[in-house]
Amino acid sequence: MSSTTAEQTTAGAAASPADTDHPIHAAHTPSGTIRLGVFFQGVNSSTAWRAPGAGDQVAWESFERLITTAERGVFSAFFLGEGLRLREHQGVPLEFDVAGRPDAQTLLAALASITRQIGLVATQNTTYNDPVDLARRLQSLDLLSDGRAAWNIVTTDNAWTGENFRRGGYIDHAERYEHAEAFVDVARRIWRGEDVDHQGRHYHVRASGRLPRSRQGEPVLFQAGVSPQGRDFAARTADVIFSPFGDLERAIDFRHDIVERTLAAGRSAESVQIFPGAEFILAATDAEAEDKLRWVREQQVGPQQAIALLEQYWGRDLTAYDPDGPLPDVDPLVAESGVTRGAGFQFEKAQELTRAWREEAAQKGLSILEFARSRQGSRGSSFTGSYDSVAEQLAEYARWGAIDGLNITPWLIPGGLDDIVDELVPRLQERGVYPTEYSGTTLRENLGLPALA
Amino acid sequence: MTTPPVLTVDLPSTPARLGAVRDLARALDAAGLGALSISGDAERGDLHPIHVASHLAPLTRALSLVVRTDAVDVEPFHLATQLMSLDHISGGRAGWLVETRTDDEAAHVVGREALDPEAARRETSDVVTVARLVWDSWSDDAVVRDAETGVYVDAAKLQYVDFEGETFSVRGPSITPRSPQGLLPVLVADADRAAVGDTVAEQLADGRAVDVVLDPDATAQEIAGAVREALGAAGIVGAELDPQAADTAAASAAPSTPRLVRLVGLLGQQDPADDVAQSQRADAGEDAFRPAELASRVADAAAQLRADGLVAPAPSAGNTLREQFGLPRPDVTIDPARRSDRARTAQKETAR
Numbered sequence: 156m157s158s159t160t161a162e163q164t165t166a167g168a169a170a171s172p173a174d175t176d177h178p179i180h181a182a183h184t185p186s187g188t189i190r191l192g193v194f195f196q197g198v199n200s201s202t203a204w205r206a207p208g209a210g211d212q213v214a215w216e217s218f219e220r221l222i223t224t225a226e227r228g229v230f231s232a233f234f235l236g237e238g239l240r241l242r243e244h245q246g247v248p249l250e251f252d253v254a255g256r257p258d259a260q261t262l263l264a265a266l267a268s269i270t271r272q273i274g275l276v277a278t279q280n281t282t283y284n285d286p287v288d289l290a291r292r293l294q295s296l297d298l299l300s301d302g303r304a305a306w307n308i309v310t311t312d313n314a315w316t317g318e319n320f321r322r323g324g325y326i327d328h329a330e331r332y333e334h335a336e337a338f339v340d341v342a343r344r345i346w347r348g349e350d351v352d353h354q355g356r357h358y359h360v361r362a363s364g365r366l367p368r369s370r371q372g373e374p375v376l377f378q379a380g381v382s383p384q385g386r387d388f389a390a391r392t393a394d395v396i397f398s399p400f401g402d403l404e405r406a407i408d409f410r411h412d413i414v415e416r417t418l419a420a421g422r423s424a425e426s427v428q429i430f431p432g433a434e435f436i437l438a439a440t441d442a443e444a445e446d447k448l449r450w451v452r453e454q455q456v457g458p459q460q461a462i463a464l465l466e467q468y469w470g471r472d473l474t475a476y477d478p479d480g481p482l483p484d485v486d487p488l489v490a491e492s493g494v495t496r497g498a499g500f501q502f503e504k505a506q507e508l509t510r511a512w513r514e515e516a517a518q519k520g521l522s523i524l525e526f527a528r529s530r531q532g533s534r535g536s537s538f539t540g541s542y543d544s545v546a547e548q549l550a551e552y553a554r555w556g557a558i559d560g561l562n563i564t565p566w567l568i569p570g571g572l573d574d575i576v577d578e579l580v581p582r583l584q585e586r587g588v589y590p591t592e593y594s595g596t597t598l599r600e601n602l603g604l605p606a607l608a
Numbered sequence: 609m610t611t612p613p614v615l616t617v618d619l620p621s622t623p624a625r626l627g628a629v630r631d632l633a634r635a636l637d638a639a640g641l642g643a644l645s646i647s648g649d650a651e652r653g654d655l656h657p658i659h660v661a662s663h664l665a666p667l668t669r670a671l672s673l674v675v676r677t678d679a680v681d682v683e684p685f686h687l688a689t690q691l692m693s694l695d696h697i698s699g700g701r702a703g704w705l706v707e708t709r710t711d712d713e714a715a716h717v718v719g720r721e722a723l724d725p726e727a728a729r730r731e732t733s734d735v736v737t738v739a740r741l742v743w744d745s746w747s748d749d750a751v752v753r754d755a756e757t758g759v760y761v762d763a764a765k766l767q768y769v770d771f772e773g774e775t776f777s778v779r780g781p782s783i784t785p786r787s788p789q790g791l792l793p794v795l796v797a798d799a800d801r802a803a804v805g806d807t808v809a810e811q812l813a814d815g816r817a818v819d820v821v822l823d824p825d826a827t828a829q830e831i832a833g834a835v836r837e838a839l840g841a842a843g844i845v846g847a848e849l850d851p852q853a854a855d856t857a858a859a860s861a862a863p864s865t866p867r868l869v870r871l872v873g874l875l876g877q878q879d880p881a882d883d884v885a886q887s888q889r890a891d892a893g894e895d896a897f898r899p900a901e902l903a904s905r906v907a908d909a910a911a912q913l914r915a916d917g918l919v920a921p922a923p924s925a926g927n928t929l930r931e932q933f934g935l936p937r938p939d940v941t942i943d944p945a946r947r948s949d950r951a952r953t954a955q956k957e958t959a960r
């Protein structure tokens with residue numbers, strides 16, 4: 156199937172897939188199931204810290220509750236994000252969003268003690284870590300968890316983050332994946348017990364792998380970053396992609412693209428799984444869920460946050476603007492929204508983006524506040540509806556084979572998984588599209604990945 | 609009045625012994641031991657000691673977890689945030705035994721050449737300084753969660769680290785809020801004293817760990833005897849008993865104050881080959897290494913030493929390591945020049 160066909164198929168996404176064995180790509184057979192993971196973000200406005208029941212973002216009890224609930228719901232994985240510098244806007248740390256989280260691996264090593272089957276995924280950067288040290292720490296986590304560790308490979312590479320590290324901003328943005336590829340290669344050789352003598356462009360490391368292999372052999376590799384280079388890197392290297400494409404149409408396109416790239420890399424079409432980020436707003440009825448969505452958006456994005464969001468793209472002080480009024484009619488001060496720092500906001504074309512936003516808001520009659528709330532949840536996808544309709548919707552994804560799972564960012568910490576596990580999971584299980592128990596003890600087994608040679 | 613040192617058992621973080629180490633940690637916690645120190649040497653094939661300490665935190669309630677780990681061939685920012693994360697996870701039970709690696713092997717791992725001993729000591733001192741600046745980069749009340757103003761974290765209560773050292777610099781602030789103890793106790797073990805150097809051991813540290821090297825099968829009597837001897841040799845027993853030597857506040861806060869007595873060697877040889885042999889014996893049902901039995905020997909020795917006031921009393925759940933040491937919890941002082949909202953303040957000044 157060509158990509159044109161994929162687009163045509165996409166147009167009829169509401170209908171059932173035409174070819175039930177291979178609805179997206181002739182080489183790809185859908186598993187017919189989906190899995191769930193939880194992504195504890197710990198930064199940005201996805202977490203409604205003002206909502207009743209919002210708990211501590213750092214307390215052990217919060218993580219304990221989240222992961223215990225996730226494991227009760229047979230979730231495949233518990234994910235932690237990473238940001239190696241506190242997000243800032245114009246030289247001042249962002250004040251309106253949640254911020255501050257424990258180190259990912261240090262926390263996961265502890266969570267390994269209170270769980271038995273759920274996977275433990277650490278987002279870890281290839282630019283500001285040393286490959287052998289990172290490999291050994293991940294392998295330690297894999298051994299401590301008896302084969303449940305994974306590394307979510309990210310390549311964030313700005314010099315601003317580099318100010319916290321020895322090498323500073325030493326690599327060029329264009330080089331990030333070349334560097335990441337060599338980095339991952341070194342890590343894998345360490346895991347396999349080899350002697351490594353790696354002379355790269357930026358450093359020369361010599362070390363030996365000395366730790367034994369874990370029950371799953373070595374950590375599972377996730378990847379997040381969707382530039383063409385990022386996709387090819389994932390196609391060659393990763394077991395799972397953490398993608399931002401959650402709505403069915405984009406998920407289908409992305410799957411098609413990844414299957415093509417994976418085949419081109421000489422791997423089978425099923426060897427790279429896709430887990431988009433997602434947010435779930437659930438209630439007993441669709442109407443209640445819609446009301447809840449509105450309420451959650453109000454909790455996530457207040458007036459000050461709405462102004463701050465625009466300032467991040469306009470690159471100028473907008474506090475004089477009324478959050479209930481129209482979007483600012485001035486142009487941004489910056490060409491690229493690089494003044495705001497944090498993984499999500501780099502290198503966006505500020506002029507084009509802000510102009511498009513102004514048009515969109517004017518057309519829909521949205522105020523600054525309403526517009527900011529409408530943008531919330533855009534990284535990944537929102538699933539809003541009754542327990543039954545969302546279960547139906549996910550069953551549809553499973554039939555398409557557009558995704559292998561969803562990585563849920565709870566809007567509420569720590570109680571945000573409760574309704575998903577208590578109400579949605581049983582409905583998915585009734586429909587036969589979700590595991591009723593863990594199929595093994597390692598992450599590799601529970602994701603249905605092939606065992607390592 | 610000086611608090612007597614906290615009794616500590618050193619656990620090498622060998623993967624073959626993981627199950628036994630978990631059991632031992634639980635047993636020693638139940639037996640009222642003050643702390644575990646966790647050592648790991650990656651070049652020898654050990655698990656990362658910070659990971660192991662963190663892993664043991666939910667399995668234990670009262671004892672503290674002191675990580676012995678290198679300050680030199682690491683990213684100081686990562687090390688600082690990992691250690692403060694351990695403090696969050698353990699509810700304030702974390703401490704750091706500073707190690708200074710000066711060998712080529714450790715340096716080559718991170719793409720460096722080994723530093724000469726003097727440079728390594730200077731770097732150790734820089735890393736300890738930076739770690740504390742990172743730990744102090746958030747005020748305790750920085751997370752304000754003010755629904756009215758929409759402010760979650762107040763930038764005026766954060767400060768940059770702004771450290772420029774000889775070999776590295778760190779901007780900050782931390783990506784992790786201030787931890788339960790504020791500043792983790794920083795200690796130097798006798799084994800590391802020379803490599804770590806005078807600046808850290810005599811000026812920066814919060815205390816010393818007196819190392820007591822033992823045979824794996826040492827009896828409770830022998831353990832207690834060896835500790836008495838070591839404390840006597842270090843002049844500590846005398847100081848304790850001599851009212852004339854009763855410390856002033858200054859003396860009790862001295863970096864060389866013995867805070868830990870570290871029992872080293874109770875888990876046997878640290879050669880990985882031996883561990884494999886041991887775990888095979890254990891698989892075969894031979895009790896080469898019996899956590900419950902070892903814990904009871906240590907508990908007996910601790911009871912004898914406590915009866916004489918030579919080591920600190922058993923901690924209770926909720927005690928921090930600083931509390932066990934009798935050290936106050938330090939406040940953060942925000943330095944106006946490093947305050948994280950300085951860019952905004954400067955803008956307002958210019959506008960005025």
Ligand SMILES: Cc1cc2nc3c(=O)[nH]c(=O)nc-3n(C[C@H](O)[C@H](O)[C@H](O)COP(=O)(O)O)c2cc1C
Pocket residue numbers: 235236237238278280309310311379380381382383384385386397398399432498499
């Ligand atoms: C869904 C998703 C989640 C991500 N989470 C993180 C994160 O937690 N920390 C981080 O440093 N980068 C994260 N990133 C990845 C960086 O944004 C990525 O390294 C950067 O976008 C460069 O890759 P690219 O150019 O291929 O997109 C994430 C990316 C995606 C798509």
